[in-house]
Amino acid sequence: MSSRKIWSAHWIADERFVGLEPRQLLHKESDSPDNEAHRNDLKHTHMLVRKTFDLEASVRAAYIDISADDYYKLFVNGRFVGQGPAQGYHFHYYYNRYDLTEWLVEGLNVIAVHAYYQGLCNRSLNSADYRQGVIAELFCDGTLTVATDATWKYMQSLEYGTGEAATIGYDTQFAEHIDSRLKEANWRHLHYDDSAWKPACVRRESDCILQLQSTPSVDVYRVSPTKVETTADGRYLIDFGREITGQLTMIARGLSGQQLEIRCGEEWLEDSSGVRCELRCNCTYREAWTLSGGEDELEVYDYKGFRLAEVIGGVDAVQPESIAAIVRHYPFPEEACRFQSDDPLLQGIWDICRNAVKYGSQEHFVDCPTREKGQYLGDNSITAPAHALLTGDLRLYRKALEDFALSSRICPGFMAVAPGHLMQEYADYSLQWPAQLLQYYRYSGDRPFLREMAPLAVGIINYFRRYARADGLLRKGSDKANLVDWPPNARDGYDFPLTKPVIDGCHNVVNAFYYGAMQATNGIMRELGEPELYELASLAESFRRAFLDPSTGLFRDAEMSGHASLHANALPLCFGLVPRDQRDAVVAFLKEKKLSCGVYMAYFYLKALATAGEHEFVYHTIVSQEKHLVTAADVPGTNETIELTGYWANMLREGATTCFEAWSKRLKWNTSLCHPWASAPIPLLVEDVLGITPAEPGWTSIRFRPRIPRSMRDLTLVLTVATGVLTVRVRDGKAELQPPAGVSVV
Known part of the structure; x- marks a missing residue:
């Protein structure tokens, strides 16, 4: 994974943390966590750190490596340099590297760091474990010049309040009641008097490993x-x-x-x-x-x-x-992707999806930048390819795959959130990781990474196979919760108890994802020139025997159910489980259902119909303004019926500037109004409507199969891919592609 180094520097910390035994917070969701209460006096700790040093001559090249637990903001000679790191498990901390050549001067200089330890157990930061501090090394002209040790000075800042403050969201952050009377003025600057500050305390670590962060620091x-x-x-x-x-x-x-x-x-x-x-x-x-x-x-x-x-x-x-x-x-080059349509509605839908992906990409992909700030594995099936297409930058996509691969240390079947100390597991999400890995490879052509990660895809399959029956189907969705869709009122009446803990019983959605995971892992093996590992024909037959109703040609939700939901039919169609002679019935059923699901499952629903050749329907669903009624049963104490105008169009009608967590603000009791998992129109428009996909991994050749709907008249898409910049122009319903120089089109 990321490159590793040997550090001469030591972690330096607030004296109150030195000697505390780290709390062990990583565990299976069903296991008991460390229930010892975290000390309130150590929560919400802001530590200011300084080091003054003398350079006898100007430097030709200088850089600093720095990390903090939980987070830092770095200043050199009073100027802001950067912040980070990306959160990581204690066995895989990230550190950042900054070029300081232009920041240092001959003579006296000062490094100042505002480090923060939150002390809350959540999805946002790997905190609450009593690991706190800063580590840094400054190299000038190839020589280690300054390293964190007991000669650095620190003080605790009380400007931001204490650990008694109220928290925001799901214990995601503290409310910052700032008292400027307690502020240390000019503490970042060279001539500030820090003589009253304490010497930093050295924190000894036996299990902390630091890795160079593979992604740049966030833009500020x-x-x-x-x-x-x-x-x-x-x-x-x-x-x-x-x-x-x-x-x-x-x-x-x-x-x-x-x-x-x-x-x-x-x-x-x-x-x-x-x-x-x-x-x-x-x-x-x-x-x-x-x-x-x-x-x-x-x-x-x-x-x-x-x-x-x-x-x-x-x-x-x-x-x-x-x-x-x-x-x-996360850095978001505006010029990397340009989408211009003469249809204000289509342009508006693209823009709110783009904006949600932009602001929902921090040091990792976040489900939302408000309530949780966590990276969810299932969300990344949509957010990661959307981000890749919008930026041409695959580093955050790769890092997301690595983050979840690291969660295999907790469970070989992966966690639903990674990193983070809030332990959640969803079978549906874990089973999507192999397909995400394969999609990343198709975009990047990064074969060494594919080979490195392939055993983890196999490990996921092996984990779930322990719960398989003799016919190959999962008798329950393992020990992990089964989501199907979210919120619960978006499940189209799915007829299987989705309880925690999971009950015994064979149901459709988790088995469809299980099949899809095997399918993707076979695809990974083929790309690596290895034999396929899974015989899928017999598993597909078992799936049909269990769920296909021969009287209707539709797939039931569960083995003993008579109900057919959108979800139980969209996923089999998406993964090729629908027999050819039943496809018309399933397609007709799904088209009649329309988007009677959540925004997350909408991606799989529309992908399924695109695989069946229903591109015109896919496009018109994306831009739909058709009025329909939805019951907001997820809102406590109400069964309010809400009239919506389309789907993404309804978000725009309700004032969206970033796409929502649900089709309407009122459809969920805690709706996030910036939720990148609703950005499905971006990959769908690029890949399935405009028909642009890599014919060979890394876009070394491009497949161009446009399916331009009759109502699309004038559109331009400029896209940055691994081999360069391509442009698609649609004029009067006809599409033309200008590929990157030297790249063939098939």
Whole structure:
């Protein structure tokens, strides 16, 4: 995987953590975790670290390797350099490397690090294990010049509150009630007096392994709001024009102890009087900022997903021209992909999917940048290829595959979230990893990585085979939960108890994914020139015997069920399990069902119909504005029937700037309004409608099979792939492809 090095530096830490036995938090979801309560006084710990050093001469080349547990922000000579690392398990920490050649000067220099240890057990950070600290090495002209040790200075910053503060989301982050009276002014700069700071404590590690992060650090930049209004009662209402990820910032000068309330959100209140800071997704973004009496700058540490902000109680103190957002996300080259359509609806759908993928790609793919900030394996079947097509950058896709491969240390059948200390397992998700690996290889042509990862795909199959019957079908979805779709009201009445723990019984969806995993693993073996491992014909026959109803030609949800859901028919069609003489019945059934599923399963539904040649239907489903009724049964205490206008079109109608977690804000009790798993239109439009796929791994040749719908008139797509830039133009229903130079089209 990532490259490893031998460190001369030591981890340095807050003295309160030194000597604490690390908590062991990695376990099967069904096993008992370490139930010892985490010390509140060690949660939400902000540690400021400094090292001053002298360079006798200017340097020709310099770089720093740095990591932190849980996270750092790095400054050199008062200037921000970068932040990270990507979260990782303690047996596979990541570190970052920054070129500092232009940052250092002859004479005195200072490295300053703002390190953060959260202390919460969640999907967002690998925290709560009492591992805290910073490690760094500076090399100048090939010589180790500075390394973390006991000569570095540190202090605990209380500016951001304590571990008694309220948490946001699913214990995803702390509310930051910032008190600028407690701020260490100018601590990042060379001439700050740190004589009162403590010497750093060395933290000894026996099981910590550091790996060079294979992806770049997130981009961090400043954006101005599109609109700032002052209300009659002295509040600022701020709009950034679209959903973003990052922090709010501003400068204020008021009385010492004057308190401002900061609210962030994705929507206005219904009466438009202010920001809805109690987000639909179960986050409350309401925090306090206490002024020092001098000129203060609001510097929030953790990030939020938001579009709007409201400042209460500070209209005379805040400098309105200073209001901005510090945006962060994985590097997203705007020029790598350009999509232009003369259809405003199609353009709008593409844009909200693109924006969700952009802001939902941080140090890893996140399910949402608000409630959880976790990387879910099933989501990546959609998000990872969408990101690859939008950016031409496959490094985050590869890293995601590695992250889940590392979770095999916890369970050879993989975890549903990785990394992270919140242990979740879904059989459906684990069984998608082999197909994700194969798709990555088709995009990248990275054969050594495919060979390295192939045994893990086999390991997944072996794990699930322990739960197989004599006919090859899984008698239950292993010891892992079975999801089918989410939320539960999106399962189209799926007729099998999806309980925790999983009950015995043979049902359709997990067996379809099981077949798909074997199918993909055979594909991996073929690409490596190895024999196929699985005889699929007999398993397919077992699947049909168990689930195909000969009287209807449809697939039932479970062996003893008489119900046929969308899910139980879309997946067999997607994986080639539908007999040729039954295909018309299944296709007709699915077309009649339309998208009576969640946005996650919509990807497989539309892929299935595309494999059956229903490209016109796929396209018109994506852009549908047909009105239909949906019951919001997932919302506690209500069976409200909601009228929707299409699917992605309905998101736009409800004001989306990033695609939602559900077809409507009201269809789920905690709907995230930025959820990249709804970005299926991107790979579907590129691969199945415009018909652009790699004919050979790594796009060394391109297959071009456009299926242009009658209603598509004028469209241009510029796409960056492994071999260069290609352009597709659609004019009057006809498509032309200009491939990268030297690349053949078949």
